[in-house]
Amino acid sequence: MINIDKAVVYALSGSLFTFFMTALGAALVVFFKNAGSGKLKSIFCGFASGVMLAASVWSLLIPSMEYAEKVNISPVLASAGGFVVGVLFILIFDRIIRNKSLSENNKSNALLISAITLHNIPEGMAVGLSFASAINNKDPALLASAIALSIGIGVQNFPEGAAVALPLRQAGFKRGKAFFYGSMSGIVEPIFAVLTVLISSYVASYIPFFLSFAAGAMYLAVVKELIPQAMEASENESSPAIPGSIGAALGFLIMMILDISL
16 A cells, blocks of 8 residues: 555655746846747747647657556657647647637647646656555665756756746736746646645546647647747748747757757
């Protein structure tokens, strides 16, 4: 039997750290003015798209395949199936919000916030599951691994918090509001970490699908919203594609290095 109380305390502590790092990344908005140039907005949107694309591969799809092998599920089925459902989810969600009386900016921002929040749910579940396994097996090595996972996800969450908050700031949100939405995209991690501990025996087999589902949702939100915004934002510049492209490459590179290293 799992020592639920102990597992919950560990999972909550680890996931609160990941949430804190998301909020810390979102806090970067305090350094930027509301009305930036088209070039600056292009760089921010490009950076966010690079971070999210890298996260969809190294933080979600690759772990999805690795988890699938551990629970004897086809890695192809787990990764491709969940990815397709995630893409379809964003398409349906986009259709729903397009029928709402919202501005185009708010509709785009809703997709961005939803996608990265969905991405944080399976990460929180992974933290909860790792601590539940460590406490259940009374294995110091597994506990150290769970702590390392929390630290790794937390470090990765720093640029992700910025990837939500900075484009919102450039879209006209006040600093406090952009910070709030950026940081709150990570609040699902401690919530789902604790929930996963409580129902760990039931959800382990579904983690691969949750991960790839989030990857599909994030991928489509990036391709549909962030990349076009990055290109459009600097369309009046002499070389309009360059700022967004540099931002995307930088975001992808930073996130890839963090994911591989941690």
